[in-house]
Amino acid sequence: MIKYKLECSDCEIAFDSWFASSEEFEKLKKKKLLVCHICNSIKVDKTLMAPRVMNNKEVLKNRLKLNKYENIKKIIKSYQKFIKDNFKYVGENFAYEARSIHYDQKKKSKGIYGSASKKDILELKEEGIDAQILPWVKDKDN
Numbered sequence: 336m337i338k339y340k341l342e343c344s345d346c347e348i349a350f351d352s353w354f355a356s357s358e359e360f361e362k363l364k365k366k367k368l369l370v371c372h373i374c375n376s377i378k379v380d381k382t383l384m385a386p387r388v389m390n391n392k393e394v395l396k397n398r399l400k401l402n403k404y405e406n407i408k409k410i411i412k413s414y415q416k417f418i419k420d421n422f423k424y425v426g427e428n429f430a431y432e433a434r435s436i437h438y439d440q441k442k443k444s445k446g447i448y449g450s451a452s453k454k455d456i457l458e459l460k461e462e463g464i465d466a467q468i469l470p471w472v473k474d475k476d477n
Contacts, residue, residue: 340381
């Protein structure tokens with residue numbers, strides 16, 4: 336795919352458009368199928384464009400960003416493993432289970448984890464129940 340900046344000679348509007356290739360642009364131009372979306376003129380042509388060239392600094396910067404993201408993802412996954420190994424999963428019942436542990440002094444339970452809305456977490460904190468929101472990375476890689 337290639338993106339060209341086009342300009343209509345009649346209404347002088349400039350706009351961008353994508354083409355499968357430069358040859359495809361030329362074919363459409365020859366068949367008079369390029370049309371201005373404002374005035375319906377077929378007097379549409381390419382304008383001057385600056386090419387997008389990545390220098391080594393940009394490539395390195397992008398790699399560093401990706402490496403930083405991957406490192407953060409590894410750390411989050413190690414936290415997740417620790418949580419899964421040491422805490423009880425309660426699913427959507429997190430707020431209910433947290434309250435039952437907090438208010439029932441006899442109930443001894445190891446820590447829990449699960450899902451709760453931001454509203455539920457705020458309500459738990461208002462009641463003096465310690466609860467945190469942690470980022471969770473799905474096991475499958477995207």
